[in-house]
Amino acid sequence: MRIGLDMMGGDFAPAEAVKGVKLYLDTVASDVHLVLIGDEQQLAPLLADAQLDQSKYSVVHSSQIIEMNEHPTKALKEKPQSSISIGFHLLKNEKVDAFISAGNTGAMMVGTYYSIKGIEGVQRPTISTPVPREDGSFGLLLDVGINADCKPENLAQFAQLGSLYSQYILNRPNPKVGLLNIGEEEGKGNLLAQATYPLLKENKQINFIGNVEGRDVFTNKADVIVCEGFTGNIILKMAESFYDITHRRGINDEYIKKFDFESYGGTPVLGVSKPVVIGHGISKGGAFKNMISLAQQMLQSKLLEKITASFSNKEA
Incomplete structure (x- = not known):
């Protein structure tokens, strides 16, 4: 190797x-x-x-x-x-x-x-980021920057790629997949989210649990959270700032330390x-x-x- x-x-x-x-x-x-x-x-x-x-x-x-x-x-x-x-x-x-x-x-x-x-069969490669969760584990968010504009089919494929990565790299058997949205109910969100939901629901290769909200990103509600790269990159940069702010303020917290990008290194192109x-x-x-x-x-x-x-x- x-x-x-x-x-x-x-x-x-x-x-x-x-x-x-x-x-x-x-x-x-x-x-x-x-x-x-x-x-x-x-x-x-x-x-x-x-x-x-x-x-x-x-x-x-x-x-x-x-x-x-x-x-x-x-x-x-x-x-x-x-x-x-x-x-x-x-x-x-x-x-x-x-x-x-x-x-x-x-x-x-x-x-x-x-x-x-x-x-x-993969229309567009994607990049993801591990997301520290309060229980000490990591979830996965994708896309986080290389696909700012997406079609519903792209997000459906990201879900499948992220599910496999979560299963074999993050050791999550049958990972739960959520679609990032502004509400939990089916039919919520912008046109992209509304069109993506049925594609995820129909995909038998993933364990789709429905919509998840911003409040769910750092919990274990979903193991894989899917969104287009514009939103994903904003969440990624905001999450990185948590560590920077606490570090500057001299706050020592074991959970916040996990937001230091050094802890996971880099991201693969999936x-x-x-x-x-x-x-x-x-x-x-x-x-x-x-x-x-x-x-x-x-x-x-x-x-x-x-x-x-x-x-x-x-x-x-």
């Missing part, structure tokens, strides 16, 4: 990426071989200081970096030797089994669309045929370690094979 990691992506790269690699190799027992993609001159002293087991990683040199403010498509075309471009090349050619980056999110999405095949995990631009060592663990879990659980089979069955 080979996992590629962009060592140059993120505000604190490559130092924090190396810290994440060390955390992972020191604390997670696995047969994973890490392929570290980055500038060898910058990486060499950091890797030497980290005193890593050299049999557990290899380095692939990249001479270019796609900066956070660059236009994604243009940057990928003009910087073929960037760490992101090389990462997708390795993934496409099966030199790595998964690819992780905390770099330019747009470039990661463009790279995913053009380098990797989508799973047949609906494509190979594991791609996108991290926050301000990721530090703990987030990188958790992103590697997530990619490992996706591979070990054969999540993408299960998604492929699920959509194939639906078509049949």
Whole structure:
């Protein structure tokens, strides 16, 4: 199992990426071989200081970096030797089994669309976020940003993708799926919600429980909550602010600590045929370690094979 990691992506790269690699190799027992993609001159002293087991990683040199403010498509075309471009090349050619980056999110999405095949039957890939719940567990919210405008069919597919992710990664047997809405009753909401509800109700591959409201997001009423990316991203950013506010005010609360994005690392792109995990631009060592663990879990659980089979069955 080979996992590629962009060592140059993120505000604190490559130092924090190396810290994440060390955390992972020191604390997670696995047969994973890490392929570290980055500038060898910058990486060499950091890797030497980290005193890593050299049999557990290899380095692939990249001479270019796609900066956070660059236009994604243009940057990928003009910087073929960037760490992101090389990462997708390795993934496409099966030199790595998964690819992780905390770099330019747009470039990661463009790279995913053009380098990797989508799973047949999936109209649009989606990204999700774990949602801390008061009982200590995590729910799942999707989409959280890459699909600001959606059709009802898109939300129905997000529900199916999220249900499989919740089942095999978050270990929720028969996860409960809810549609985010302004009321619980069937028929509530805007045109999108009203048209999506019957599609979810008809889907035999999910455990649809009906509409859920904003007050239900951080409870265990639903394991998977579905919405379009505009609403989902607002909820995600608001939830992240909970941690920032309490941290600034010196409030120490175990539940609020779970809102620190470092605790889950990054988000996978669901609906494509190979594991791609996108991290926050301000990721530090703990987030990188958790992103590697997530990619490992996706591979070990054969999540993408299960998604492929699920959509194939639906078509049949």
